[in-house]
Amino acid sequence: MTASERDLLVAGVDVGGTNIEVGLVDDRHEVHGRAKAPTPTGGPDEVLDTISRLIASLDADPVAVGVGIPGVVHEGAVLTVPNLAGWHERFDLVASLQERIDLPIALGNDANVGLLGEWLAGAARGARNVLGLWMGTGVGGGLILDGRPFNGARGAAGEIGHVVVLAGGALCTCGRRGCAEAYAGRRSMRGVASAMVDAGWTTSLFDIRDDEDKSSLTSKVWARALDEDDALATKLFDTAVETLGVAVGSAINLLDLEVVVVGGGLAEKLGSDLADRIAAAAEPWMLRPSPDLRFVVSELEDDAGVVGAASLARAAIVTG
Amino acid sequence: MTASERDLLVAGVDVGGTNIEVGLVDDRHEVHGRAKAPTPTGGPDEVLDTISRLIASLDADPVAVGVGIPGVVHEGAVLTVPNLAGWHERFDLVASLQERIDLPIALGNDANVGLLGEWLAGAARGARNVLGLWMGTGVGGGLILDGRPFNGARGAAGEIGHVVVLAGGALCTCGRRGCAEAYAGRRSMRGVASAMVDAGWTTSLFDIRDDEDKSSLTSKVWARALDEDDALATKLFDTAVETLGVAVGSAINLLDLEVVVVGGGLAEKLGSDLADRIAAAAEPWMLRPSPDLRFVVSELEDDAGVVGAASLARAAIVTG
Known part of the structure; x- marks a missing residue:
């Protein structure tokens, strides 16, 4: 991979009930590097800390970050998260994550984001x-x-x-x-x-x-x-x-x-x-x-969420 | 109504299980004249004859015709019509009606067309x-x-x-x-x-x-x-x-x-x-x-289908 290709990499983050998976994804929806950690149970701030740490551990710097999360998502905020411990109220995830990572950030519901991955690069192409x-x-x-x-x-x-x-x-x-x-x-x-x-x-x-x-x-x-x-x-x-x-x-x-x-x-x-x-x-x-x-x-299996979240990140570069 | 306004009138046709209703509709979705007849039970040709006669009876000539029908509609053809007597197979309604009426003609499912009316000019505006x-x-x-x-x-x-x-x-x-x-x-x-x-x-x-x-x-x-x-x-x-x-x-x-x-x-x-x-x-x-x-x-009541069908007609002027 050349430096110019690396410039195009974005990070896709798939927050699940058990693990958080992060991948570096290119503009052909291919995943070039992965990192993974158990989902913290202490609430939003711990989750954001883990996301930041996983992204920092990747072997290239992404130009934007997309996050899929198992909750209702609207305009950059998470409204409800029934299946993650410690998430009890509306949380402005995009704004809070941007305080840790100074990049364009996009947010989506995990199931919608997973389908986005399958639709862009998998079984529903x-x-x-x-x-x-x-x-x-x-x-x-x-x-x-x-x-x-x-x-x-x-x-x-x-x-x-x-x-x-x-x-x-x-x-x-x-x-x-x-x-x-x-x-x-x-x-x-x-x-x-x-x-x-x-x-x-x-x-x-x-x-x-x-x-x-x-x-x-x-x-x-x-x-x-x-x-x-x-x-x-x-x-x-x-x-x-x-x-x-x-x-x-x-x-x-x-x-x-x-x-x-x-x-x-x-x-x-x-x-x-x-x-x-x-x-x-x-x-x-x-x-x-x-x-x-x-x-x-599904063709992408575990990568569907990462690839879909990365595509949201790519859109966020354009829309700010 | 002036002649130039009349030029803009299109016909909306609502084919129901009981009656066929036709209206002359302007570009503000207002109905200016109506005609109505019982739905014939002898199949597609009788229905098209009735539509042609009702349109001819209106007190102005429309520039296009839109038809809503209780069946599955795809690319100008009616695929199935479970609730009209004598409709047993796929029927190219647009092509057949065009043989009788030389105008742009559009076709839609009656329920979809009724909602279109309510969305453009009624309760769901x-x-x-x-x-x-x-x-x-x-x-x-x-x-x-x-x-x-x-x-x-x-x-x-x-x-x-x-x-x-x-x-x-x-x-x-x-x-x-x-x-x-x-x-x-x-x-x-x-x-x-x-x-x-x-x-x-x-x-x-x-x-x-x-x-x-x-x-x-x-x-x-x-x-x-x-x-x-x-x-x-x-x-x-x-x-x-x-x-x-x-x-x-x-x-x-x-x-x-x-x-x-x-x-x-x-x-x-x-x-x-x-x-x-x-x-x-x-x-x-x-x-x-x-x-x-x-x-x-519904706000438009019986007119919802006519207004919705007319909006399809108006689109057909542009798309041919």
Whole structure:
């Protein structure tokens, strides 16, 4: 890489519930260097300190920084962050990070930013109407509509996990009853798995968790239990897929989409099988699917958030 | 009106299941003359003959024609028309109508076109993210997203009536189970009302229908039964509103909307009460509603389709 190419590098920052990942990204969306640290649990200032430290550790200086965060984002501020410890109120992240790093800084929601990465450089490249479906602790989502990222009135769009599939059904961690996430989010699935074990069912899920030295049922734990044909894990996963099919079918009826990108840890581990299964589950609910409709898995995997955040950074150079 | 103003008039055509309405519309979206006829049941050619005759009967010659039709529309063709008798296959409406009327012609889906009218000149004027919810024989919808009409990959977007609210629930006329329309479309509601009467319940709905000399349970019949506190009509209508609340809540979680416009015959008759009731029914399902979110009823009523179709006509003058 020449010096002139290095001048074009921006930093993409993906703040997750477990780790913060930072990458140096060029204008072809390629990642040239990475750094990673556990997400601090002490609130916004600790997170910004970690971001600054990770960026300083990269082997080149970026010309701008983009950050994806799991919260509602509007005009450079984070309005709510349900899944990060210590974030209780509105926080002007761009202004605060700029006090530490004197560069153009941009901010986006993590699911929207992840889809941006897949749309610019991954599985949804070139598509005009795309839903991103991220299977994780919860179920997140993002949208590309009419050939551009769609964030909604306040940056809160894309919540495919809180599309209601069975009004009055299972209690969701958001407090409502019948959201897709109540059946397909790993946090909810773990709660049901525990209850089933208490009721006398057997499963290898918790043994695999201990064997893998994890503190929760991660996607790796689920993937291993499914691979080993664990009956309870299979039953819970089937329910998750069926439920996501309903939510995605509703989204397609409302938005007439062309591509559904499935991402998150399970997508990395199960690959295109997972996309095929969700496609099959969605098909019965679709009124008029486009003949061009495709279900694909994330191509960038962990890099999707970094690449998407970097693209926000690149836009921030222009817009200030 | 001067001759130069007349030069700017375009025709908006609203093809409904019952009537075809045509209006002469100026560039301020005002309607200057109207004509109306029952929708022929003999298929596309009869419909085009009626449109041509209605346009010829107007007291000025339009410079372009826009048509809204209850079907999936793509690139000047009608792909499917579930609710018009005699339309069984793809039909090149623009090309065929142009053989009769030598003017620029544009085509849109009726629900999308109705929302376009409300967005340009009615209840959603100036809003950037809008859902139109049309309560009729079925439940139709349209979307304005990021400040422009959104039609999806193939022109099939906006189907709020086929957002699933209770997977596996009531059988919908589309063949799926649990769509909002299965609970809130007048056709489905009539079916349940008949069954309830067969089971011994009493209702004034069918007496009012006869008294009003209607052949079906029109919005006027429903409005009168509700006004007279008919218990069964009230129960069915409450279910419809609750169900629409779930579907609209899901749409808001997915799209972070600013305005929901409620239209159709019942909206005209019940007014803002209907919008308030749907708002109250949707509120419990919303994850993060925008503080600016508003629920309003259609202002243009029957003219929404004509005005929206006319705006398509005006665009067709420019694009050819």
